[in-house]
Amino acid sequence: DGGITQSPKYLFRKEGQNVTLSCEQNLNHDAMYWYRQDPGQGLRLIYYSQIVNDFQKGDIAEGYSVSREKKESFPLTVTSAQKNPTAFYLCASSPDPGIEAFFGQGTRLTVV
């Protein structure tokens, strides 16, 4: 089936550890996005990529890093520099910016 797969669904980490969230799509989309959602709030853009080997910071990029070595993959690393990493993380993709975007099921990260 075509779609966007995020893994894992739930992730627990100790404070001070880096953690990488996976996002894979088999829709042949060029653009991919990472969003963060805190309880009761909307989604905020962390990073986005319009094409392989290229990505741009969103509104809240501090403490995060990404790579886009393959068209189908856009992993997000939450580093120890991120002060409040506990949140719900959503990955999305679209054929092109300005075209309908689709989301994965999300990863709930809890840092203790």
Added chain:
Amino acid sequence: GIQVEQSPPDLILQEGANSTLRCNFSDSVNNLQWFHQNPWGQLINLFYIPSGTKQNGRLSATTVATERYSLLYISSSQTTDSGVYFCAVGETSGSRLTFGEGTQLTVNP
């Protein structure tokens, strides 16, 4: 960057009632989407509607791009319609999708 405002922030209905959710945005857009976030957090695509009107069953949406707003209509609401409804827009000059804060809809039986 572009500003997106959704209203009302909260809405409580009895099953069978109709409702209208509004999304205002501050600049020209080339993308406007409505999503429903289910209790498990998944964002379900409802409409891709940068302009015009679309209908899908009990739901319909209208975007008036020149006046910078979009409306989502839900008719004969059901308890399964409960959840958060988000509007997201893409600026004509950019390549990112910006979300509003959402409308929390509760439909009581």
